């Protein structure tokens with residue numbers, strides 16, 4: 579089962595996502611972003627927006643890290659990732675994180691070394707496309723941010739946020755821990 583602290587964190591995020599003032603809070607947090615980055619952040623679904631704000635509030639006050647924390651999940655705004663797919667993914671994550679890891683590894687194997695966006699365009703089954711987006715949303719977010727002109731260090735943090743950081747990569751480690759906790 580998922581760790582209790584992580585479940586608590588997700589539940590609080592869910593409650594926060596119901597806050598009617600969420601969008602105006604997000605606007606204030608987004609003051610450090612460029613216009614294009616702000617548009618990406620504000621296009622997230624309410625839960626992801628609430629999660630991103632909470633992650634950004636938990637990391638140290640470093641400009642690149644704050645930006646990466648706010649933007650780390652923008653890859654999830656893909657139209658291929660529907661609400662029902664997200665619900666299924668969350669259920670598997672809560673029931674068995676190890677099973678989810680095996681599924682993600684398998685999905686990642688299908689598409690290793692290929693251009694992710696071209697791959698997504700040719701997959702026919704919606705569930706398979708959604709799984710690929712979920713499994714590699716960090717990389718997709720990195721592509722969106724690169725096009726938006728975001729700084730390289732922020733793009734790198736976002737692109738790699740789904741994988742445990744290497745030793746000595748303190749910013750990535752802070753992002754990793756904050757992301758897992760909420």
Ligand SMILES: [Fe+2]
Pocket residue numbers: 650651715716739740
């Ligand atoms: Fe993520």
Ligand SMILES: [Fe+2]
Pocket residue numbers: 629650651757
């Ligand atoms: Fe996240």
